[in-house]
Amino acid sequence: MKTDKADILALLRNSEDYVSGQQLCDRFGVTRTAVWKVINQLKEEGYRIESISGRGYRLIEGPEDILSQSEIVSRLTTEWAGRKVYYYDVTGSTNNDAKRCGEEGDPHGTVVVADIQNAGKGRRGRGWQTLSGTALAFTILLRPEFAPDKASMITLVMALSVAEAVEEVLEGAEGAVTTIKWPNDIVLNKKKICGMLTEMTMTPEMDEIQYIVVGAGINVNNASLEEFSEEIRKTATSLKIETGRQINRAELLEKILLRFEDNYATFLKTLDLSELKEAYQSHLQGVGGEVRVLDPVGEYVGVSQGIDDKGELIVVKENGEKVQVYAGEVSVRGLYGYV
Numbered sequence: 001m002k003t004d005k006a007d008i009l010a011l012l013r014n015s016e017d018y019v020s021g022q023q024l025c026d027r028f029g030v031t032r033t034a035v036w037k038v039i040n041q042l043k044e045e046g047y048r049i050e051s052i053s054g055r056g057y058r059l060i061e062g063p064e065d066i067l068s069q070s071e072i073v074s075r076l077t078t079e080w081a082g083r084k085v086y087y088y089d090v091t092g093s094t095n096n097d098a099k100r101c102g103e104e105g106d107p108h109g110t111v112v113v114a115d116i117q118n119a120g121k122g123r124r125g126r127g128w129q130t131l132s133g134t135a136l137a138f139t140i141l142l143r144p145e146f147a148p149d150k151a152s153m154i155t156l157v158m159a160l161s162v163a164e165a166v167e168e169v170l171e172g173a174e175g176a177v178t179t180i181k182w183p184n185d186i187v188l189n190k191k192k193i194c195g196m197l198t199e200m201t202m203t204p205e206m207d208e209i210q211y212i213v214v215g216a217g218i219n220v221n222n223a224s225l226e227e228f229s230e231e232i233r234k235t236a237t238s239l240k241i242e243t244g245r246q247i248n249r250a251e252l253l254e255k256i257l258l259r260f261e262d263n264y265a266t267f268l269k270t271l272d273l274s275e276l277k278e279a280y281q282s283h284l285q286g287v288g289g290e291v292r293v294l295d296p297v298g299e300y301v302g303v304s305q306g307i308d309d310k311g312e313l314i315v316v317k318e319n320g321e322k323v324q325v326y327a328g329e330v331s332v333r334g335l336y337g338y339v
């Protein structure tokens with residue numbers, strides 16, 4: 001669903017030389033005035049575009065961080081993830097929006113992105129804060145053909161994809177260690193930067209998946225801990241707080257979707273995590289260390305041995321018993337704090 005604006009922006013971004021007004025008109029079948037209007041809109045949004053008469057337009061640089069329909073769409077090079085994008089400046093919850101897309105027939109891979117969520121949902125019925133200009137909150141709609149019992153692994157596939165993309169945008173940032181806290185929190189320097197919420201809707205016969213939505217909320221450009229509510233201040237952080245870098249959220253999304261498309265294809269080959277386990281495990285926090293498993297039927301302490309092919313956490317209890325911990329209602333902590 002490329003808009004003219006996104007098309008023009010993509011062409012300018014990918015050209016090293018000037019692009020003439022005529023080239024833009026011919027390519028997109030629009031008038032010179034239409035091109036001129038789009039260029040002006042882009043300039044107003046903070047894109048530095050040089051126009052030289054007789055040569056055309058050249059994108060010098062874009063804003064450091066901008067989240068908009070055209071910025072997102074103009075960057076995408078994926079095959080199916082994000083080939084349809086709904087961007088909102090403000091929404092309630094991108095998961096709820098994506099579920100509506102699921103009901104209304106939008107295609108596999110549709111992505112909903114928002115700058116602000118005023119009713120963001122966290123796990124276990126909690127809320128999720130998404131403040132303007134700082135976070136990346138998005139949800140992808142999937143229409144898989146696999147059996148419902150495989151669905152819980154998709155969150156781990158997304159967790160790996162986010163961790164890999166975060167590493168890419170933070171490349172070269174000293175001391176930035178990105179890990180995954182099982183099953184799907186992304187942690188930077190031992191504090192949480194991202195949470196995920198996956199929701200599945202079954203067909204009316206309840207035997208097949210109708211659609212799954214996988215939502216992720218990433219603290220990207222929050223400048224200080226004061227921006228977080230007191231409740232989460234001890235355990236949360238942002239990419240900017242940890243590294244000083246201002247990240248382009250659309251670029252981060254582009255990288256996540258590329259990684260997700262790739263990791264999802266690997267998952268589909270075996271319908272388990274056998275081929276992704278090594279990569280996931282290389283990011284997994286606390287393997288070989290003691291963990292506290294907060295199981296509603298009784299808390300216990302054990303040593304984490306990483307995940308099995310189904311994404312369950314293998315924990316060896318103090319009495320030597322080996323347990324496979326299934327994510328569901330269970331939380332796992334380090335012995336002395338959040339990780």
Ligand code: BTN
Pocket residue numbers: 092093094095096117119120121122123124126128130137138139194195196197215216217218
């Ligand atoms: C958690 O509790 O750790 C999960 C948080 C999930 C938040 C994301 S933000 C995008 C998507 N939309 C929502 O309403 N929730 C998820």
